[in-house]
Amino acid sequence: MDGDNVLPRPDMSVRLESALLPAGAIFAIVYCFGAVLTICPDAGPLFFLGRLGGMLLHRGVVPWMTVAAFAMALALAWKKHVAIRRQEAFLRELTLPQRISLSDYDSVNGYIKRVKAAAGFEANMVAVRVVRLLQVWLTAGIPERVASTAVEESRFDRSIQDASQRLPIGLLAAIPILGFIGTLVGIYSAIAGFTFVMEAADDVSGIKEGMQVVTRGLTEAFDTSFLAVFLVVPALIAYVWVRAREDAVLRALDMFVQDRLIASLPGSKSGEAAVPIKS
Secondary structure (H helix, E strand, C coil): CCHHHCCCCCCCCCCHHHHHHHHHHHHHHHHHHHHHHCCCCCCCCCHHHHHHHHHHHCCCHHHHHHHHHHHHHHHHHHHHHHHHHHHHHHHHHCCCCCCCCCCEHHHHHHHHHHHHHCCCHHHCHHHHHHHHHHHHHHHHCCHHHHHHHHHHHHHHHHHHHHHHCHHHHHHHHHHHHHHHHHHHHHHHHHHHHHHHHHHCCCCHHHHHHHHHHHHHHHHHHHHHHHHHHHHHHHHHHHHHHHHHHHHHHHHHHHHHHHHHHHHHCCCCCCCCCCCCECC
């Protein structure tokens, strides 16, 4: 086998930097939406929407951090969705023509060259795996060797998938944690205001000012927690959705290799060596 047989390792993982632009767009959209919501009246059926806008714009830095984590989690899910759709298209397009004789070295080698020359080969998981297994077949000619290599390839892709989940999971965990931090900050502010009320017990204006601090602190505490719960739900749904689709693509890839390639190898039932013959 020559040096051209060194193959890429495509996968469906998403680089952080590739998600920064869509995350920034989501962040801007959320805060533009929040600014629009602040014009809703403080009473009536639109009260909740106005309150939601206030949560985004008037509750300190913690909501900004919470929305940033939400925007990044959603952007990663979107980029993952795009990568999954691309692999789904590759799976639909790749075929193993019946005219190829897997016991004919030249036929198999010609098919490998055609697949490698196709556009998008370096990003095509199913094409790269098929070529890798066919190269093993050309070298060893033993179906069991090809099957064991297929299992190793599947495990490798699964390990890449598991590693790519760490950042989204971390962001999903960060959203409620930030909400909890906002709650603590709000409660601390409320306690500080209550202390001020106690110190100004003989001053009516001081009591009013202290009570305002208490209510602002409690409002910040509850609003930041509510905002975190409100945002983590759609982010979690998006994560579960793309994770399920990614699992489905990897299963379809394994089934394609098993049913369309390994089952077609000469000697695959008997387990006897059947080295492809060079013409």
